Amino acid sequence: MALLERNEWYDIARDTNWTPTYVSQENLFPPTMSDPYQIPIDEWETFDEPYKVSFREYVRTQREKDGSAYSVKAALSRSRFYDQACEGWASVLKLHYGTVALTEYQACQFQARMVRFGPSPSMRNMATFGMLDEMRHAQLQLFFPHELVHRDRQYDWAHEAAHTNNWAVIGGRHAMDDIMMCRDAVTGSLMVSFAFETGLTNLQMIGLSTDAANMGDFTFSNLITSIQSDEARHAQLGTPTIEIMVRNGYKEDAQKILDIAFWRVWRLFSVSVGIPMDYYIPLEQRHMSFKEFMHEWVNRQYVRQVEDLGLAKPWYWQHFLDDIENHHHCQQGGIWSWRPTVWWNPPGAVGPKERQWLEKKYPGWNDSYGTYWDVITENLLADREEKTHPECVPIICNMCQIPISNRPGKAWKARPYQFEHEGRRYNFCTEPCRWIFTTDPNRYKDHETIVDRMYSGEIQPPDLDGVLKYMGIGVVSEGGRDGYNYQWIEGFRSAAAE
């Protein structure tokens, strides 16, 4: 074929900026939607996306990707795999689909913001593919759980979760509305394309794929790595934006933007990926600990990319390293205790063998988190299941919307992080969450946590039943129970018998 190569005509297709005369440039690209830094337009025209693709190549490649991803479609509907899969794995899937599917769809609107308001034509073209990619991800991640919904109503949350006021959803929406839906095209491209898609989606989409393959769930493993191959391309929108900002004197802004987004997404991922990796996946199938994945993907890969662009690690790096060791262990305890409030069945799964593994991967685990589970194990062994449910209402972080908790045991260092603003006191789980609030209190001040809503009267009746219903529990599906029906305590019973 005597067709031109892409590079011969590509530059023409991304040379589409013009000078408007019938309307003002400012009205055509309002700073609040486009570029609040007001970097000169000829600077934006140097934007060179490092990963190029043409429409022609895109539809061919994507068709082939979908051919492979959907090839399991017919087999899936009759597959016995999901009948036989353990509830720990089913919980991984329910949590994944419920938090991811509609988030991907909202991302279409964010990509569209870059297509309309991006100051560089290259950004607008690349984001057009990004927008289509997100449509793909939403549709794939709705299609597959839909095949499972007749087996188990909890899969209905793949579609419904984002429409409920479940506490986990409130947390996810708050973070996504903050870094993605309510940002201008330029700021958003750093927050989403770089911090989120380059930095952290790898954990969920590649990290979980190894566990999925070990579990025998090749459908899921294939699905999420196929999705990530799109992200690897469209996430490249962030790199040139950073370079242009740094070159034009906005290095500090770029750094701050990345630091905010990275922390916000990290807090979500440590729950949605950290807990599954270290607790829900059966011990025999665990490949690496969450901490090991974090070191591979973030500490080695992501940070190195940040530094190569002339930026630095976030100022809160020590807090972050500490959080890798702790946050998801705290939240595993919390979510398990509050299991009736979630749409999956979280296994406690801290039998003698699992505790050995956790101690090896996270030295000191037994002396801290272990003490928390000791009490629960004791109650379960004595048939006092009712005592494993908490009696008090937790304090929720006004930023990440996740219950504030701390490492138990000897190293206990409960310390509230608070901030007073216009007569209201806000509570935070960590210094970075408080810091984000102080960067723009007006942006965050009016939001109410799920607990605020109990006290303000929005949730009626303000009792446990009322709260559960408000969160969609008993409406969309039943709430969670222990995924293994407490069988993980049997190891302790037999040890005690000996």
Add this chain to the structure above:
Amino acid sequence: MAFERVCSLDDLWQGEMENFEVSGTEVLLIHLDDGSIHAIQSICPHQEVELVNGSLEGKVLTCSMHLWQFDVSSGEGINPTHAEVAKYPVRVDGEDIFVDTKGIEPKFTLA
């Protein structure tokens, strides 16, 4: 006539098909997109294969094993044409679906 209640309309939506046992006979109940409901023998006349595992496009049911095709509304074979599936009378009363299997035997056609 011996119509027996099989299920309700809520159990079998438009576009769905499902096996039911009616007076000791295995019956495949099909609710087409046009709203009509049909009952046919559950086994393909070709070999011992459950038709429920086949695919339904409009009123054409294709067996999953050797891709034999039948017109569900008439019971006639489309490919091969000499094949045929037994049809059972269906009655809908309010929300309930009734089927009569009395005196009707499944048909078999060897290739």
Add this chain to the structure above:
Amino acid sequence: MANDSNELKPLKTWSHLAGQRRRPSEYEIVSTNLLWSTDGDMPWALSPNIDMNKWYLKYRNQSPLKHEDWDAFRDPDELVYRTYNIKQDGQETYVDGLLDEHNRNEHDTGYGKDWLECLAKSYTPARYLIHTMQMGSAYLVQMVPASTIENCAMLQAADQLRWISRISYRTKELQKSFANLDFGGQERNRWEKDPSWQGFRKLMERTLVTYDWAEHFVALNLIAKPAIDEAFIRQLGKASRRNGDMLLALLNDAQMLDSERSRRWTKALVEFALNIEGNRTILEEWIKKWEPLGDSAIELYCDGLPDSPEASSEAKIAVKEWRQSIGL
């Protein structure tokens, strides 16, 4: 506990589709009710007075065009991402074939001087015009009140990038064949200054700053897009047939297929909106406001086409007849 007393039956599909008592299509399963920002009074979970909440409240929630259930809208083509790629991959293979064949026949060398001037003036600058359509469609994507509308707008935006790419491709080929004519260099100036483009540029700049989602839809899909279809795609296509440029004629025919799909969902959305009392007046007023800009764009563009005295009136009539055919 609430969940003990509640009887929850097994589901056959998403709970929100269960009321239909019909096996949902793949399209319904993956396309319906996907926006979280239309669930409550406040679009986004941040303070009501931040810019983005104010923007969505003003330009989406408070748009004069009303419907109590925008989510009930359905794309008549029921396209999903998967089927869009299959369709367009096939179409792009066809276009590759056209380009390849014409290249092998040394098609470009047969162009006369006048026709080359027409291509430079009326064809290659179009990537700017089509790009404004891409931007405008993407504005709809982020602002429409239902995911089923958003999907149609998304594929419409993607179609525009398809044709920007093909026009750029042809621009490069012409540049290689006729180095003296500044193909690939003179387009921006033509788009900004040549009288034949000023009607479209004015129309599109005005459309792009029309931020009410429904008025933006009217300006884009009921005025600008059909005007581009009829003037740029159809009348330029006719002129190229007359001038022996079969390649451009066939390329524009292929582009028209995408436009026809866009017209199908536009028609469906208009019919959907017209079911609500009061919407007709709003749509008709907007059309009255925008129609002169659309007509003027057609006139200026078509008057620049060679040997096409009837082009302008044909295009204007075709646009009007199409709008009438969808009830406006």
Add this chain to the structure above:
Amino acid sequence: MTDNERSNSVGPVLRTGEVADAVIEAIQEDNPGRKFVIDDKVSYVRIETEGECIIRKETLSKYMGRPFSITELELDLTSFSGRVETTDNQIRFFLERSL
């Protein structure tokens, strides 16, 4: 972060399969003299070397046994370390600032 986690490693992360196998062969040829670390993680394989890693269309086609474009590589390229640069003929992973 400890210092031994900081390195100048760059390279692709690919879904396991025939494309990954072909890439492993191709990189040896396209990057003479470089040492590669191949880390097989069941569902994906991480390929890393110091500073720069190039994969050429020609070489990849040779090991795939058929014409293979750089865009096709995207089917299996789920991530990469370092930064990326693509042209019609090659894909390059690199870092601009060495430690």
